[in-house]
Amino acid sequence: MLGTALAITVFTGCKKDEEITDTPTTPTETTGEMEIEFEHTFDGAAFSMGTTYTNANGEDVNYSTVKYYVSNIKLTKTDGTEWVQPESYYLVDLSTPSTAMLHLHDVPTGDYTDITFTIGVDSTRCVSGAQEGALAISNNMFWSWNSGYIFVKMEGTSSASNSGQFAYHIGGFSYTNNSINEGSFDFAPSMLMIRQDAAPVVHMSIDLNKVYDGPAGVVSVATSSNVTMTNANAVKISDNFFSGISFEHIHN
Numbered sequence: 001m002l003g004t005a006l007a008i009t010v011f012t013g014c015k016k017d018e019e020i021t022d023t024p025t026t027p028t029e030t031t032g033e034m035e036i037e038f039e040h041t042f043d044g045a046a047f048s049m050g051t052t053y054t055n056a057n058g059e060d061v062n063y064s065t066v067k068y069y070v071s072n073i074k075l076t077k078t079d080g081t082e083w084v085q086p087e088s089y090y091l092v093d094l095s096t097p098s099t100a101m102l103h104l105h106d107v108p109t110g111d112y113t114d115i116t117f118t119i120g121v122d123s124t125r126c127v128s129g130a131q132e133g134a135l136a137i138s139n140n141m142f143w144s145w146n147s148g149y150i151f152v153k154m155e156g157t158s159s160a161s162n163s164g165q166f167a168y169h170i171g172g173f174s175y176t177n178n179s180i181n182e183g184s185f186d187f188a189p190s191m192l193m194i195r196q197d198a199a200p201v202v203h204m205s206i207d208l209n210k211v212y213d214g215p216a217g218v219v220s221v222a223t224s225s226n227v228t229m230t231n232a233n234a235v236k237i238s239d240n241f242f243s244g245i246s247f248e249h250i251h252n
Helices: 002-021 232-243
Strands: 031-042 052-054 060-077 082-084 089-093 101-108 110-119 142-144 148-157 165-171 181-186 192-194 201-207 245-251
Touching (some): 031 192, 060 101, 110 232, 148 232, 165 232, 181 245
Parallel strands (some): 031 201
Antiparallel strands (some): 031 101, 052 060, 060 082, 060 089, 060 110, 142 148, 148 165
């Protein structure tokens, strides 16, 4: 009888240990979605392709192409921590208005105070050769393995140009020819609220007229109608283009 009781006690102890081992607890992070919408203006007026505008220098400009890269998107939470979107490369092409709405998935839920992004493509991707998606060569935004991607492409017509046309193909990432621009935009007094059951929209605005008279200096079609290589004029146009970007509002 004693032997039998001992066997039962040992068996019961092993069963208890097994139950403890088989109950793992792993916390799961919740995520949501959001959108970033880029709205385009020209000196305060709503921008549309094929419309003639008068730029800051009194020159007429009519666009047939406006394309640019938005990349390396980061969001900052109220506690100061950052979420960096992986594989964050978007090509906005105003000939296809839907591309001006960027969709972000798997964003950790929480409250965010600001957004950071780049206009252009980082140097690592610029020298990585043929790629896919927004960075595919078929998008006609790639020069070569040495020069990399065109960050901003604007083409059109203007009577101020000797040829009647203008072309700005802006790129370059080396030294004084670095045309990559990154900046942060504060949502205050708003707050971006990422939740599982909502898809907020951050509205950004770009004034294309700033290209011609921004903080980097005046750009005249009459004297600079063709900027299609990495140089000081490309840097000036890039800086002016970025200066035209501003945060508007959020729909949570």
